[in-house]
Amino acid sequence: MSPRETAPQADFFRGVWRENPVLIQMLGLCPALAVTNTVENSLWMGLATFFVLTGSSFIVSLIKKLIPGEVRIPTFILIIATFVTVADMSLEAIVPTVHKQLGAFVALIVVNCMILSRQEAFAAKRPLGRSLLDAFGTGLGFIVALVMMGAIREVLGNGTLMGFSLFGPNFEPWVIFILPPGGFLTLGFWLLLLNWFQKWRTERAKVRAWPEGVGAPPERKAA
Amino acid sequence: MTAPRLLITASPHLSEPDSTPKIMWHVVLSLLPVVGASIYFFGPSAVLVITAATAGALVTEWIFGTRGSLLDGSAMITGILLGLVLPAGIPLWMAFVGGVFGIGFGKLIFGGLGQNIFNPALLGRAFLQAAFPVAMTTWPVIRENWWQLRGDNLALPLMSPKEVDVLTEATPLGLMKFEQTGTDLWRLTLGATGGSLGETAGVLILLCGGYLAIRNYLNWRIPASIFLTVAVFSVLLHLIDAARYPDALFMLFSGGLMLGAVYMATDMVTSPVTNLGCWVFGFGIGFLVVVIRLWGGLAEGVMYAILLMNALVPFINRATQPRAFGAEQPKAKQTT
Numbered sequence: 001m002s003p004r005e006t007a008p009q010a011d012f013f014r015g016v017w018r019e020n021p022v023l024i025q026m027l028g029l030c031p032a033l034a035v036t037n038t039v040e041n042s043l044w045m046g047l048a049t050f051f052v053l054t055g056s057s058f059i060v061s062l063i064k065k066l067i068p069g070e071v072r073i074p075t076f077i078l079i080i081a082t083f084v085t086v087a088d089m090s091l092e093a094i095v096p097t098v099h100k101q102l103g104a105f106v107a108l109i110v111v112n113c114m115i116l117s118r119q120e121a122f123a124a125k126r127p128l129g130r131s132l133l134d135a136f137g138t139g140l141g142f143i144v145a146l147v148m149m150g151a152i153r154e155v156l157g158n159g160t161l162m163g164f165s166l167f168g169p170n171f172e173p174w175v176i177f178i179l180p181p182g183g184f185l186t187l188g189f190w191l192l193l194l195n196w197f198q199k200w201r202t203e204r205a206k207v208r209a210w211p212e213g214v215g216a217p218p219e220r221k222a223a
Numbered sequence: 224m225t226a227p228r229l230l231i232t233a234s235p236h237l238s239e240p241d242s243t244p245k246i247m248w249h250v251v252l253s254l255l256p257v258v259g260a261s262i263y264f265f266g267p268s269a270v271l272v273i274t275a276a277t278a279g280a281l282v283t284e285w286i287f288g289t290r291g292s293l294l295d296g297s298a299m300i301t302g303i304l305l306g307l308v309l310p311a312g313i314p315l316w317m318a319f320v321g322g323v324f325g326i327g328f329g330k331l332i333f334g335g336l337g338q339n340i341f342n343p344a345l346l347g348r349a350f351l352q353a354a355f356p357v358a359m360t361t362w363p364v365i366r367e368n369w370w371q372l373r374g375d376n377l378a379l380p381l382m383s384p385k386e387v388d389v390l391t392e393a394t395p396l397g398l399m400k401f402e403q404t405g406t407d408l409w410r411l412t413l414g415a416t417g418g419s420l421g422e423t424a425g426v427l428i429l430l431c432g433g434y435l436a437i438r439n440y441l442n443w444r445i446p447a448s449i450f451l452t453v454a455v456f457s458v459l460l461h462l463i464d465a466a467r468y469p470d471a472l473f474m475l476f477s478g479g480l481m482l483g484a485v486y487m488a489t490d491m492v493t494s495p496v497t498n499l500g501c502w503v504f505g506f507g508i509g510f511l512v513v514v515i516r517l518w519g520g521l522a523e524g525v526m527y528a529i530l531l532m533n534a535l536v537p538f539i540n541r542a543t544q545p546r547a548f549g550a551e552q553p554k555a556k557q558t559t
Contacts, residue, residue, distance in 0.1 A: 159381075167381055167382070168382075170379075170382040170383055171381060171382060171383065172314075172317075172355065172358070172378075172381060172382060172383035172384070174354040174355070175353065175354055175355065175356060176350065176353040176354040177354070179353070181353060185328075192332070
């Protein structure tokens with residue numbers, strides 16, 4: 001199957017929003033639920049994943065002709081693991097406190113299905129430039145999604161945003177948003193909001209595209 | 224125009240006089256004595272907390288519900304019930320958040336009345352319990368200056384309650400669990416103990432529930448089987464080790480068991496549809512309540528027991544589905 005022809009900018013922007021890895025494809029949910037209790041953690045987690053994704057897409061796309069089809073998955077994992085080790089050590093050197101909070105989840109980037117899916121579905125089939133663009137877009141989408149979750153959880157669960165206090169010292173933290181259930185709630189909340197928006201947009205487009213003289217457009221259903 | 228000799232209409236020919244709004248508003252009416260008792264025991268704080276929880280529920284239903292769903296009374300019930308299971312000293316904004324969460328995430332997200340899996344009022348309380356554990360377990364004592372607020376009810380939204388000079392007291396279950404002291408049975412049955420707003424007046428709740436059961440607005444098998452299970456288990460355990468396990472009457476009248484069994488577990492949407500299923504459902508709740516209370520880390524387990532059994536209701540319904548009259552046994556093994 002030959003890959004579809006797409007514009008270079010489409011390869012980039014697809015991953016950021018329309019096929020956002022977390023919010024649309026629902027991939028890589030494990031870190032998205034586990035380490036997004038503050039914006040800072042989310043940001044560093046996103047950056048580490050971004051680095052691993054870009055690096056492994058680069059290498060995989062470079063040597064895709066050399067990888068035998070039967071062992072491509074172990075090869076991908078090996079390449080990803082190399083970059084994860086680099087990311088893990090760099091995080092420990094740059095931000096030791098964050099690294100401590102992220103704990104095992106940095107090492108678990110190896111098995112992040114989002115990264116593997118980009119290698120399998122894209123980098124192993126496309127030229128180098130396109131693969132890099134796709135990795136940039138998808139990685140950026142991952143950061144955006146994680147920060148969106150981290151923002152809600154940090155504001156409600158801690159009363160701060162990026163460490164700055166928003167409500168003063170009297171704030172009553174909503175403990176649940178720091179805990180794992182808060183992660184599920186927040187993810188569900190964002191999915192609800194985005195699906196709602198998407199539905200509203202398609203219905204509006206349907207009403208606008210209704211041809212003249214074929215009766216009235218369908219009533220929009222009450223929400 | 225003369226009356227027709229023969230009136231021919233399409234089925235159904237027998238119509239039920241009860242409608243959803245009628246039943247719901249009857250339940251609201253039957254809750255009023257319980258609300259009255261909570262006001263008697265906890266003063267103006269009770270009015271404020273119940274109003275705030277109800278306002279949260281109603282506003283959410285009004286904004287996100289389908290048109291007219293506000294008038295069927297179900298959001299009203301959720302709000303009042305949520306208010307009744309909150310402690311008296313809780314800040315009003317927390318009660319409001321609980322109402323919003325209960326209706327929004329407990330009911331409307333599933334598609335409104337009749338679609339929800341979990342009891343919305345209990346879901347609201349479970350959320351508050353997880354979000355604000357300290358405020359949800361501060362129990363003010365009841366005998367005091369009646370007019371005084373029982374805590375910092377009027378804390379600003381998102382702000383934590385200030386330390387108010389109000390005596391607090393552990394609930395009878397908390398006393399039993401952490402200090403091994405019992406509570407006088409008279410105080411328990413009449414409700415003069417610490418606890419959530421509406422859960423203390425056990426006898427009154429039973430009477431109101433009896434009214435609903437007589438009108439067939441709740442299935443009496445559910446509370447009956449819950450009480451029976453709790454009683455049997457606690458009598459047995461009390462016989463084994465009287466020093467460690469409290470007697471059956473204490474187990475029945477302490478904590479939220481009465482309110483939970485009569486008003487929460489019998490919610491028509493989240494309880495089984497078959498009578499046999501109701502027995503199973505009630506047995507499960509009673510068993511979980513005893514297990515959580517006596518061996519769990521929490522003092523009270525009625526809320527989680529009911530929510531857990533709510534999750535099993537579809538399976539109970541399937542397992543207890545009656546065979547249609549004249550139908551043959553399904554031949555599941557046969558493969559042709």
